[in-house]
Amino acid sequence: MQKDIEIKVAPENLDNTAVILHTLAGALNIKSSNITDFHVLKRSIDARSRVVIYRLQVRVFIDEEAPKEKFAPAYPNVADQKPVIIVGAGPAGLFAALQCIQNGMKPIVLERGKDVKQRRRDLAAINKQGLVNTESNYCYGEGGAGTYSDGKLYTRSNKRGDVNQVLEIFVQHGAKQDILIDARPHIGTNKLPQIITAIRETILAAGGEVQFDRKVTDFILSEGKIKGVVVNGEEQLLADAVILATGHSARDMYELLHEKNILVEAKPFALGVRIEHPQSIIDAAQYHCDIRSPFLPPANYSLVEQVEDRGVFSFCMCPGGIIAPCATYKEEIVVNGWSPSKRNNPFANSGTVVQINLEDVSGTDPLRMMNFQAAIEKTAFQLGGGNLVAPAQRMIDFVENRLSVDLPKNSYLPGTKSAMLRDTLPDFVFKSLQRALPKFGKKMKGYYTNEAILVGVESRSSSPVRIPREKESFQHPQVAGLFPCAEGAGYAGGIVSAAIDGINCANAVLKFQ
Incomplete structure (x- = not known):
C-alpha cells in the first residue's frame, strides 16, 4: 500500500x-x-x-517494495537524419537539441559565443578590467545567461510542459537529486558549467552538432519558407526548420528580423536596480533569529507592491550571492545576480524592478522598448564613469533623494560609484521604487535600511521584443519553418520555462517535418 x-x-x-x-x-x-x-x-x-x-x-x-524507476531517455544516433538548425545554446537551445534527438532529427546548434570553459576568461576580463567581449559574456555563450548567473530552477510553468522532465535531465547530467524535491531548486553557478558540458557531450555522442563562435547573420528565405541561415556573414547552412533560441539580449537578431520585414512586436518588460543587503539582515528577518541556524540555508525573499496600478517587485533573488556585470555591448551597464551552490557569500541581492508598459514609450517602432532599454544602460555607464563601474546609492538615501556620502561594502567586482540613480532611471520608475521600498520595509523587518545598496541598472529581466508565432504550430506567422523560442521570443522567463519551450518547439518541428 x-x-x-x-x-x-x-x-x-x-x-x-x-x-x-x-x-x-x-x-x-x-x-x-x-x-x-x-x-x-x-x-x-x-x-x-x-x-x-x-x-x-x-x-x-x-508492507510493499517501492518501485525501482529510473529516468533514462533514449538518444538514438541521428548523424544521418534530417537536420534542424538551432540558433543559441542556452537552455532552450540545448533542450530543443536533446528533444530533436529523441524525435529522430539531427540538431545543429549554432552558438555565437564560446564554450563554458573559454567563457571564463572573458568573464574575468569583465569583472577585473571592465572589458566587454560583445560575443562572449554573461549573456552570450554555451548555456546562455543562466550558466554564470545562478541556475535557479524555480518556475510556475507547470501547464506548459513537464517540469520534472527538465529537472530529471539536469540530474542525469550531474545535478544533485535535491533539485527534484526542493520547493525552490537551485544548481549554482559553480556547478552548472560541468552539467552544461555533459549535455553537450550527450548531443555530440548522438550525432548532433554544437558549434561555437558561429553567429547567425542572415536567413535564407524562399516563398515564405525558411531554407537555412548565413553564419558569420558568409557560410550558408541549409535546413527546412530553424529554432530561434537566441535569448533576451540578442538585439542584433531583432534588428535583422525587422530589416528583413519579418514581423516583430514591442513587448512590455521591467526595469529597476539590484538591491543588496548583508545576508545576516535577511536571515534575521525571515527566520526570526539573531544568528541563522547551521541547519538552515541562507534565507531568500519575494516582495511585490502596487504603486498607482504599476507593479514593483523583486525577482531573481540570490541568497549568499554576487552582483554581476552583464552588459553585452560596450559602454553600457547591466547588472544581474548569481549564487554558488552553497550560497555562502556574505551578501544577498535581488533585482527590484518596475513594470514598463507599451504606453510608457511613445511611437510605433516595434524596437522602441529595446532602444529605450539600451539608452538607459548607456546613461548608467556614463553615470558610473567608465570601466563598468556602476552608479549606486544607499537605500534610504535613494528614497530621500540625497547623494550617499559613501557606499557600503558590496559584491560588485568592477566597483560602484556614489550617484543619484534618478539621473539614469525614468522618473516614473524612480518614483515607483521610492514609494515601494519603505512599504517593503514594513513587510519585512530590517529590509529598509541604509546598510542596503541599490546598484543600477537591472534592465534585462525579460525581452523588450516579442517574435510572434502561431499558437498551434509554434511557427512564425510569416515564415514557415521558423520557430521563435523561449526568452528571446518572449515566451519564457527562466531556465526551466526556457527548456520546456525548447522541448515544445522541437516537438512542433517533428509535426512540421
Whole structure:
C-alpha cells in the first residue's frame, strides 16, 4: 500500500532517517517496521512562525517494495537524419537539441559565443578590467545567461510542459537529486558549467552538432519558407526548420528580423536596480533569529507592491550571492545576480524592478522598448564613469533623494560609484521604487535600511521584443519553418520555462517535418 502525507520536521532532523520514520509512523498510526520505504516528493521551509520547520510531502510504502524507476531517455544516433538548425545554446537551445534527438532529427546548434570553459576568461576580463567581449559574456555563450548567473530552477510553468522532465535531465547530467524535491531548486553557478558540458557531450555522442563562435547573420528565405541561415556573414547552412533560441539580449537578431520585414512586436518588460543587503539582515528577518541556524540555508525573499496600478517587485533573488556585470555591448551597464551552490557569500541581492508598459514609450517602432532599454544602460555607464563601474546609492538615501556620502561594502567586482540613480532611471520608475521600498520595509523587518545598496541598472529581466508565432504550430506567422523560442521570443522567463519551450518547439518541428 502507498500513502502520500505531509509531515513537519525540525531543520536539524532533515537528514535523520530514524526521526522521519518515527514521524511517518506516528502520523499514519502504524509501526515503523511496517514502512518498507519512503520517498520525499517535495520539501519546503515554513518560517511563518518563530519556530522554523521543514514541510515534507512524502510517499510512504507500507508492507510493499517501492518501485525501482529510473529516468533514462533514449538518444538514438541521428548523424544521418534530417537536420534542424538551432540558433543559441542556452537552455532552450540545448533542450530543443536533446528533444530533436529523441524525435529522430539531427540538431545543429549554432552558438555565437564560446564554450563554458573559454567563457571564463572573458568573464574575468569583465569583472577585473571592465572589458566587454560583445560575443562572449554573461549573456552570450554555451548555456546562455543562466550558466554564470545562478541556475535557479524555480518556475510556475507547470501547464506548459513537464517540469520534472527538465529537472530529471539536469540530474542525469550531474545535478544533485535535491533539485527534484526542493520547493525552490537551485544548481549554482559553480556547478552548472560541468552539467552544461555533459549535455553537450550527450548531443555530440548522438550525432548532433554544437558549434561555437558561429553567429547567425542572415536567413535564407524562399516563398515564405525558411531554407537555412548565413553564419558569420558568409557560410550558408541549409535546413527546412530553424529554432530561434537566441535569448533576451540578442538585439542584433531583432534588428535583422525587422530589416528583413519579418514581423516583430514591442513587448512590455521591467526595469529597476539590484538591491543588496548583508545576508545576516535577511536571515534575521525571515527566520526570526539573531544568528541563522547551521541547519538552515541562507534565507531568500519575494516582495511585490502596487504603486498607482504599476507593479514593483523583486525577482531573481540570490541568497549568499554576487552582483554581476552583464552588459553585452560596450559602454553600457547591466547588472544581474548569481549564487554558488552553497550560497555562502556574505551578501544577498535581488533585482527590484518596475513594470514598463507599451504606453510608457511613445511611437510605433516595434524596437522602441529595446532602444529605450539600451539608452538607459548607456546613461548608467556614463553615470558610473567608465570601466563598468556602476552608479549606486544607499537605500534610504535613494528614497530621500540625497547623494550617499559613501557606499557600503558590496559584491560588485568592477566597483560602484556614489550617484543619484534618478539621473539614469525614468522618473516614473524612480518614483515607483521610492514609494515601494519603505512599504517593503514594513513587510519585512530590517529590509529598509541604509546598510542596503541599490546598484543600477537591472534592465534585462525579460525581452523588450516579442517574435510572434502561431499558437498551434509554434511557427512564425510569416515564415514557415521558423520557430521563435523561449526568452528571446518572449515566451519564457527562466531556465526551466526556457527548456520546456525548447522541448515544445522541437516537438512542433517533428509535426512540421
